[in-house]
Amino acid sequence: MDTERYNRIELLALVKAYNKTHDDKIKNVDKLKKDEIIEICQKYALLSTENTGQNVHIDLRNICKKDLIRDVEIFFMKQNRHVPQDVAQLKKQDLIDYMQLNGITHYTPELIEHEVKSIQHDNFLKHIITYNIIRYDNVDVMNLDNDNLQNYIDKNSLDTSIDQLQAYATLLCNLHTAYETFCKTTRTEYVRDKIKTIPKMLDNIKHLC
Secondary structure: OOOOOOOHHHHHHHHHHHHHHOOOOOOOOOOOOHHHHHHHHHHOOOOOOOOOOOOOOOOHHHOOHHHHHHHHHHHHHOOOOOOOHHHHOOOHHHHHHHHHHOOOOOOOHHHHHHHHHHHHHHHHHHHHHHHHHHHHOOOOHHHOOOOOHHHHHHHOOOOOOOOOHHHHHHHHHHHHHHHHHHHHHHOOOOOOOOOOOHHHHHHHHHHHO
């Protein structure tokens, strides 16, 4: 069992959660070292192999204010917003109350790792969509569900070999620039497509010949 994914605060939270629902209380664990708490948790079968640290209840009073502020910063950063100045200046207990009122999560190292991997995977799926739009023009953007891109990719058998995404994006940019420059120079009317793809650009150039 991988016990390294648990930090000391999470282990203490597991013990406290156990004590709330059992008569045989586990006592005097607050001053124990992490390894000693792990032994107790293993003895009482408190460590779940499925637990990633996301569903463990953390007593925010045991978290330093610096880490709580970091949690609030992450919360607002994910919304592309700055932390309000009055929130950043709250005292610790007021900050805890604010976090609980607004459902702000405490980010353990494990949860941060989980979210980073999730974001990286989402970005990979978006890159697949972008690559197929640019190279093949085979994506119906009106029917895209950003919350279920994997299903769209699988259902439509999209090309997932995106190593040359940047090269195709550069090619499209050069084609579009050359086409637009030609049309402006020759005063040729042309349609400014909102979504540009290599097949569309090649078709537009073909009509010039």
